[in-house]
Amino acid sequence: MANKQFVRFDNVDKSYDGKELVVKGLNLDIAEGEFVTMLGPSGSGKTTCLMMLAGFETPTNGQIYLDNNVISNIPPHKRGIGMVFQNYALFPHMTVYENLAFPLRVRKIPKDETDKKVDKALSMVSLQGFEARMPMQLSGGQQQRVAVARSLVFDPQLVLMDEPLGALDKNLRESMQYEIKHIHESIGVTVVYVTHDQTEALTMSNRIAVFNDGKVQQLSSPDELYERPVNSFVAEFIGENNTFGGEIIDLSGDKCKVKLNSGSEIFANPIVAKSKGEKTTVSLRPERAIIDPQSSMDNNHKGKIEEVIYHGDHTRLRVDLLGNKEFILKVPNSSSGMNIKEGKEINIGWNSSDCRALDPK
């Protein structure tokens, strides 16, 4: 059975200057074989957490456990954690082979076994035949793959990746995302991945920890995170989001009535705000709102198209709806050819269950 608490942050605080905590009371369990992403804006403390796990920073308070052992006093080189750095950190004076052999040589592994392991690691990232190249002679994507291979070559149980795809262009980044995901699936290593790119986090991870202000805001699977954000920060940070500020005026079971700041009333799903009179921010994904809904939906309002932006596979509409001039709608590109023009009035409908009443901003 997989260890459910392979990596455990237990009430970890971190402060650099003694005045401000960059990580506050962090609790996080990562199971063996899991791919967990730490996602958050810059300065949210995610990289600090990774550095504490790798051993380059020490927690100010609390403990970090690896496989049920406290690791705070173990220096980085004895932790046996593989790491991929933001700028790859390949050793520029060594060939690809020497780069990969470095962790094996310091572990005094015999030459023939080293050769085998290096070969295996390189074939994992499909870079056989590049052994004699210097890192400078490789493209960005190839350097990235060498860095991944190097972090895996000594069979660590845990691999940390610190925004490893940040320097690559969009297409390469996407293909590398799949490649890393497949490597993770095939060898079953535990991966802790840090990124500020939410698409990257959504495509790759088993679970995502959304960081903000030194705290984990939500830790859940990608679909859970997208469909059911628990607070307005997560809802805003992950994917696109339409928001309305308002106050709950009626509450019955899993449905509530919200009086918006503009005076109109809508139905919503009470998540955080659970009592009458509470201030709330209502969140709705653009794709859950439909123009001219055929079936009956409990929210149905008129809006005016302010802007039409063509995106190829879909068209985005910016609509003035219930006092929110930034309401975004996505219309799939279909042959039906809906009549959408700037300035036109349209009916927009959505279900109250998709419309989550969260904490006020």
Next chain:
Amino acid sequence: MSKEQILSSDGIPLEQSLKKAERKNKLKAVLLVAPLFLFLLIIYVFPIGDMLFRSVDDRMITKMLPNTFKAMEKWDGRDLPDEPVYKAIYDDLKYLKENKTYGKIIARLNYEKSGFSSLIKKTVRKLNKVEEGNYKEQFIKIHKRWGQPEYLVALRNAAPNWSYAKYLKGIDMKFDQDKNITLVEEDRRIYKILWFRTVNVAFWVTVFCFILAYPISHLLATLPMKYSNLLMICVLLPFWTSLLVRTSSWMVLLQQQGPINDLIVWLGLATDDNRPELMYNVIGTFVAMTQILLPFMVLPLYSVMKTISPSLMRAGKSLGGTPLVSFVKIYFPLTIPGIGAGCLLVFILAIGYYITPALVGGASGSLISNTIAYHMKSSLDWAFASALGTMLLIGVLAIYWVYNKLVGIDNIKLG
């Protein structure tokens, strides 16, 4: 199918008019470079060429004593020469005496063999009394050295127009009477000691500079900006101070009644009446030169270390290398271009260092450059000074060549 010639709008082939347009730009570029080129030529190429020339130029004596050397051509160089040689010497000396230019040959001949000075002076003084005929006998009567073959051989040996005798002198060798290369007498072998001391001082100054500069440069490259700037100013401050001031302040510090000696006495490492001599010997040269040349080691090292990403050391550690292994296998090899540049710079500067050894070095701490200066200013043996300078130049080029073979000159980084 032949290519059609492209014409510009006025009918001239495009290629030609392009060249014409570019010629103007090229001319401009050449004119811009010309002042620097001339400057280099005048202050660099020409003086070095002149130095090389002077070090082997030995025509003065042949010009001054033309008849003598002509007459000597027939002489076998074993026994005393015959009458015609003495007559030629008489003619030449008489001419020189009338023109009052015999001083020059005295110095030159005295380098060849000591004793010539008094010989020529006495002869010239008594030249008026010499009567025509039987010059040989009269000359020997004036000075008995005219009857010793080795003086005449030395005179003849001074004849060649071009000579590398100065270079031999620079390595404690000379031509003997039979034109064979031999070592000079035991008690006159001073240049070998001097060369050895110079290379030794340059080597150890380089080593000390390296040992001191490596951690400083590392600190400079890794400290936060506000501290590293302050440290950088401390490193560069000596650059903004006159070399003479810095050397003099070392003299203040190192003298026998100076603060460093006071400290040594206070610590009880030496008694007050037995203070160690820290100056006017090799210790003073070491200390002062290391301090003065330190920035030349720090700057290239710093510029190289600045480019080494701190994540490389982290990567080394995360891959299982202990801090020491990571340093030796990763950080150190990456700083080699800086080490090479710094060591080469410091060594080359140290090997030709002049002011500091002259001021704090004393007799046992003076270097080859001080000897060059001595021959330029005091003994006026410019040819020898040039030869020593050329040997220094060749030595530096040799070091450069060896470095290129060992490390590769592309592998050098000054910033």
